[in-house]
Structure formats: C-alpha cells, structure tokens
Amino acid sequence: MKTGFKLSRRRFLTSAGVAASTLPLAGCDALDGLLSGDSAVRATMASANGLTYRVQRLLIGADTLAPEFSASEIRQGQRPNGSTDPNDEAYLALRADAFSTYRLQVHGLVEQPASYSLQELRNMPARNQITRHDCVEGWSCIAKWSGVPLSRLLDEVKVKPEARFVVFHCFDSLNMGGAGQPGYYESIDLIDARHPQTILAYGCNDATLTVANGAPLRVRIERQLGYKMAKYIRSIELASTLAPFGRGKGGFWEDFGYDWYAGI
Amino acid sequence: MAGNVETDSPEAGQVILRHGAITRITHWSWAVALFFLLLSGLQIFNAHPTLYIGEQSGFEFKNDIFSIRAMQDAQGRVEGVTTIFGAGFDTTGVLGVSGPDTAPSYRAFPAWATLPSYQDLATGRVIHFFFAWIFVVTFFVWLLSSLVNRHLRRDILPSSREIRTIPQSIREHLRFRFRHDGRYNVLQKLSYAGVLLILFPLIILTGLTMSPSMNAAWPWLLDIFGGRQTARTLHFVAMLLLVAFFVIHIVMVIAAGPINELRSILTGRYRVSGEMPGGEFRK
Structure with a gap:
C-alpha cells in the first residue's frame, strides 16, 4: 500500500508532431497527455505487465519460495504504510472489542462457504516466515510474519473449478471512498493464493498484528509488492473474473493505474 | 562496424x-x-528518494548513503538538500525543491526530468x-x-x-x-x-x-x-x-x-x- 498518490492531471497535446529530441528542451510535460489515465498509448505500454506476468510465471515454479531471512536480520519494526488507522464504523466496532466478534467470510465460487473467528484461525497449523516486504515506492523492510496458509482455507471451502482469482475485501477505504464507495480490495491468481508462503497473518515480529499493520488479518504474498498484501481483511471471495469489483482492474491501486501483477 | x-x-x-x-x-x-x-x-x-546499502531500508537504523529531500531551515525556508555519504548539499532549484518560486514543488528530481512531469x-x-x-x-x-x-x-x-x-x-x-x-x-x-x-x-x-x-x-x-x-x-x-x-x-x-x-x-x-x-x- 502506498500514500502520497496524486491523481493524474488530464492534459491534451494540441500538436501531435512533437519530436522526441526536443523533449529535454521543451520539458517532459509534452508527453503528459499521451501518458495520462486511459490513453491508448498508456494502455499499450501497460500491456507489457501481462508479458512480465507470463514470463515470470514460466520462469518461476509455482511453489518456489521467496527468500527467508534469519532472526538477526529483523532490525526494526515493520513499517506501516497506506491506511494505518481505519475509521470505518464496522471496523471501529470490531476493534473496540479486540476483534473477538470478528469473523472472516470465505465465499464466492466455493462449494462450502465458511466463516472463521480469529481464534479458529489461530488454532490451525501456523506458518512463521521472516521475509522482506518490498513497497512499490522502493523501500524494503524485513519482519517475521505468523499466520495460517491461505491454501488451507481454500481446501476447506473447496474452490470450484471455474474460480480463477482470490479477491480480498477490506475494511479500510483509505479515506478516499466515502459512503457507498468500495473500500480497499486486492486480487491474486490461484498460483499465488496456493503458494506455501501466502498466509493470512495475525502476528508480526512475535506479537499480535497491530492496527497500523492490518489487524486483525493481512495477507502476505511474498513474491509480489506490498500493495498486493491487503490489510484489514473482511472477507475473501473466489471469482472467475475481476470485472465486478471496483473499476474492474483487480485492486484499489490497480483502479488508479497500478499494474495488477506486482511481481516486479 | x-x-x-x-x-x-x-x-x-x-x-x-x-x-x-x-x-x-x-x-x-x-x-x-x-x-x-x-x-x-x-x-x-x-x-522514495533515498538509497541504502543492504537488504532493507533503515528506518530505525542508518544504512542510507544518498537522499534528495526538501528540508526546512531555521528561518522556515524550505530548501532542497541532497545528501551523499552524510554530507549535505543545497540543491534548491533542481533537486529537492524546484519549479517557480511562487509555487515551488517538493520533489527529488524536477518536473522537466521525469515522465510524466507530475508525480x-x-x-x-x-x-x-x-x-x-x-x-x-x-x-x-x-x-x-x-x-x-x-x-x-x-x-x-x-x-x-x-x-x-x-x-x-x-x-x-x-x-x-x-x-x-x-x-x-x-x-x-x-x-x-x-x-x-x-x-x-x-x-x-x-x-x-x-x-x-x-x-x-x-x-x-x-x-x-x-x-x-x-x-x-x-x-x-x-x-x-x-x-x-x-x-x-x-x-x-x-x-x-x-x-x-x-x-x-x-x-x-x-x-x-x-x-x-x-x-x-x-x-
């Protein structure tokens, strides 16, 4: 997740014949119109993300692990980013109760929809991993994460064959939504969903996950960037397409122009 | 050839x-x-205009070797400061703070050096x-x-x-x-x-x-x-x-x-x- 994102200004080129060689003199706003929002040029360039996704999926085994580190490499607390203190009513009510009434819903294209309390998730076999969190902004932070592998829940609810994506719905709206607006959401393919290091984390650095870092649950997707790792998870939905969610790009930041695949 | x-x-x-x-x-x-x-x-x-040595970025320890920031001096003036191995240089106008004096923009590299020009x-x-x-x-x-x-x-x-x-x-x-x-x-x-x-x-x-x-x-x-x-x-x-x-x-x-x-x-x-x-x- 990230902050400080400024919505792109709309600019239109009055003349199309701007030679690339004059750009350093003319200033780089000459290309802004071509690069903004929903321009065809930008969409063409963004399709390279699909190429990156396919090549990396070919190159990397489905279960190949992200590097794990030793305890001595935890040199600081996990740096919170994005929303760090959601003020949505449903969330505040759960938080006031230390999440004792929280239930994670798993629904959508599954044979047996289910819901889990935090205690039930904690009682399942846990995975601990010391991994590096890479933010799309460029920084990294090493922390220990504890949680239940997502694959276990997927096995329990029995994913239908037509499901292609796991969608995480969150409590936070990043203060950009307002009434009726969709909040933070994210989605991943089933390869990452079933990856051994993909866990629903309830603990960080041997302590209960803090509100700043996504309590009660945040997902860890260790082979992708931080904005994929949704915090404050309300429910998990199995889906065959991403079109119905938000603006259809597969995630909160994706709807603002970020690549859906964040393995790079 | x-x-x-x-x-x-x-x-x-x-x-x-x-x-x-x-x-x-x-x-x-x-x-x-x-x-x-x-x-x-x-x-x-x-x-994230800071560069580090090692696996991670030091927020609670120091391993940065280069950064470009906008900083406020004692008089309240905001200046662009580029720091290389701990030594700070005033780079106002290009790095850290750039753009017109009436509407300065606080960004590491200036608008003319980035694509798109805006953040x-x-x-x-x-x-x-x-x-x-x-x-x-x-x-x-x-x-x-x-x-x-x-x-x-x-x-x-x-x-x-x-x-x-x-x-x-x-x-x-x-x-x-x-x-x-x-x-x-x-x-x-x-x-x-x-x-x-x-x-x-x-x-x-x-x-x-x-x-x-x-x-x-x-x-x-x-x-x-x-x-x-x-x-x-x-x-x-x-x-x-x-x-x-x-x-x-x-x-x-x-x-x-x-x-x-x-x-x-x-x-x-x-x-x-x-x-x-x-x-x-x-x-």
Whole structure:
C-alpha cells in the first residue's frame, strides 16, 4: 500500500508532431497527455505487465519460495504504510472489542462457504516466515510474519473449478471512498493464493498484528509488492473474473493505474 | 562496424560502410529505450528518494548513503538538500525543491526530468517496464548477432596490442585529433565494451534484483549484489554512469564531425578523412 498518490492531471497535446529530441528542451510535460489515465498509448505500454506476468510465471515454479531471512536480520519494526488507522464504523466496532466478534467470510465460487473467528484461525497449523516486504515506492523492510496458509482455507471451502482469482475485501477505504464507495480490495491468481508462503497473518515480529499493520488479518504474498498484501481483511471471495469489483482492474491501486501483477 | 566491406586501409575521402544494419538498429532502439527508461526511472526514484546499502531500508537504523529531500531551515525556508555519504548539499532549484518560486514543488528530481512531469509512480512504472522489455530484447539481439558475426571480437574488444596504445590514444584525444579510418580507437573500444558488456548487464540484473518474484527465481541475484537495496543503489549508479557516457558520447560526435558521424549511424555510410589515414597511428 502506498500514500502520497496524486491523481493524474488530464492534459491534451494540441500538436501531435512533437519530436522526441526536443523533449529535454521543451520539458517532459509534452508527453503528459499521451501518458495520462486511459490513453491508448498508456494502455499499450501497460500491456507489457501481462508479458512480465507470463514470463515470470514460466520462469518461476509455482511453489518456489521467496527468500527467508534469519532472526538477526529483523532490525526494526515493520513499517506501516497506506491506511494505518481505519475509521470505518464496522471496523471501529470490531476493534473496540479486540476483534473477538470478528469473523472472516470465505465465499464466492466455493462449494462450502465458511466463516472463521480469529481464534479458529489461530488454532490451525501456523506458518512463521521472516521475509522482506518490498513497497512499490522502493523501500524494503524485513519482519517475521505468523499466520495460517491461505491454501488451507481454500481446501476447506473447496474452490470450484471455474474460480480463477482470490479477491480480498477490506475494511479500510483509505479515506478516499466515502459512503457507498468500495473500500480497499486486492486480487491474486490461484498460483499465488496456493503458494506455501501466502498466509493470512495475525502476528508480526512475535506479537499480535497491530492496527497500523492490518489487524486483525493481512495477507502476505511474498513474491509480489506490498500493495498486493491487503490489510484489514473482511472477507475473501473466489471469482472467475475481476470485472465486478471496483473499476474492474483487480485492486484499489490497480483502479488508479497500478499494474495488477506486482511481481516486479 | 563493417569497415572491411571495402578495405582495411581505405583511401582518404572514400566512403565506406561503417556500421552494419544491426549496429544501427540496436543503437537507435537503445537510444529511444534509454531516454524513456531514464525519465521514468527518475519518476520511480522520486517515490522514495533515498538509497541504502543492504537488504532493507533503515528506518530505525542508518544504512542510507544518498537522499534528495526538501528540508526546512531555521528561518522556515524550505530548501532542497541532497545528501551523499552524510554530507549535505543545497540543491534548491533542481533537486529537492524546484519549479517557480511562487509555487515551488517538493520533489527529488524536477518536473522537466521525469515522465510524466507530475508525480505519478504508476505511470512511471508502466513506461519503465515497457521500455525495459525493449531494452533487454535489443540487448540480446545485439549480443547474439555480435557473437555470431564477430562484431564483438573484431570491433569492440581491444587487442593486447591496442591496449598498449592507450597512453598515445589519450594524448590524441586531449588534442582532439582523431583517426577517421572508420574503425574504433582503443578508448572508444574500451568505453563501448564498458557500456555494452558491463553497464548494460549491470543495469538489467540490478533491475531484476528489485523484483520480488525474481528474488524467488534467482536468489543468487541478492547474493551477488548484496541485497535488494544495494541493488537499487547500484541500478542508480549505473544510470549515472550511462548518463556520463551519453554526455561524452555526444561531445565526441560533435568533436569528430557530427554530420559524418550521424550519417554513419543512420545510413552506415562514413567518409574516411585523410587526416590520419591507413589505420596506423601517426608517430
């Protein structure tokens, strides 16, 4: 997740014949119109993300692990980013109760929809991993994460064959939504969903996950960037397409122009 | 180069075929790709304008070696401060704080140096990875063809005999006296070899080292570069060296005769001058 994102200004080129060689003199706003929002040029360039996704999926085994580190490499607390203190009513009510009434819903294209309390998730076999969190902004932070592998829940609810994506719905709206607006959401393919290091984390650095870092649950997707790792998870939905969610790009930041695949 | 289409010792005034088609195509493919990679890369850098050594970024400990920030001084004036190994420099106007005095913008690299001009990390990444693919594909086309057609051995890698002429070549460059026999001199060969065989692979591999998925696929990347944040720093340093190469490259083209040089990289055709003929060094 990230902050400080400024919505792109709309600019239109009055003349199309701007030679690339004059750009350093003319200033780089000459290309802004071509690069903004929903321009065809930008969409063409963004399709390279699909190429990156396919090549990396070919190159990397489905279960190949992200590097794990030793305890001595935890040199600081996990740096919170994005929303760090959601003020949505449903969330505040759960938080006031230390999440004792929280239930994670798993629904959508599954044979047996289910819901889990935090205690039930904690009682399942846990995975601990010391991994590096890479933010799309460029920084990294090493922390220990504890949680239940997502694959276990997927096995329990029995994913239908037509499901292609796991969608995480969150409590936070990043203060950009307002009434009726969709909040933070994210989605991943089933390869990452079933990856051994993909866990629903309830603990960080041997302590209960803090509100700043996504309590009660945040997902860890260790082979992708931080904005994929949704915090404050309300429910998990199995889906065959991403079109119905938000603006259809597969995630909160994706709807603002970020690549859906964040393995790079 | 394909200088041997004619003879190895062309007559003065003769026009030879200097650059082969692949050399010319890859040159311009790289030129365009690097232009966009640079400006989108500076956009990406602006999202977190600090460079570190090691695997992670020190927020509660210190491992940063470079940063560009906007800072408030004692009088409340906001100035751009670039810090290199702990030493701070006032770079107001370009780095840290830029734009008109009435509406200063607090950003590491100024609007004229980034694509898009405004702060937009998402689009910066879209541009960067699109042209990264073009850059990498061009690199492999060039590498493969240069190995097959011996361009690398014949034109890029200097022989041990040429290595011994480095001092002489430096003297010639200092006096702006150049051989125009269509072949690269030893300093040219070394700088091209440095860019093509060291900086290009370095900037590609350090870029890949920042990819969390590539870290899973090729964990040795983290070992050879000393962690993801060191790789990010080296990626930036390689960028600076490529910019330095570009500046010298343009200066040398102008010094050596821009029309002839530009024609040769566009059409391949190059007029050999009589200044220092025969490919032999003038004693």
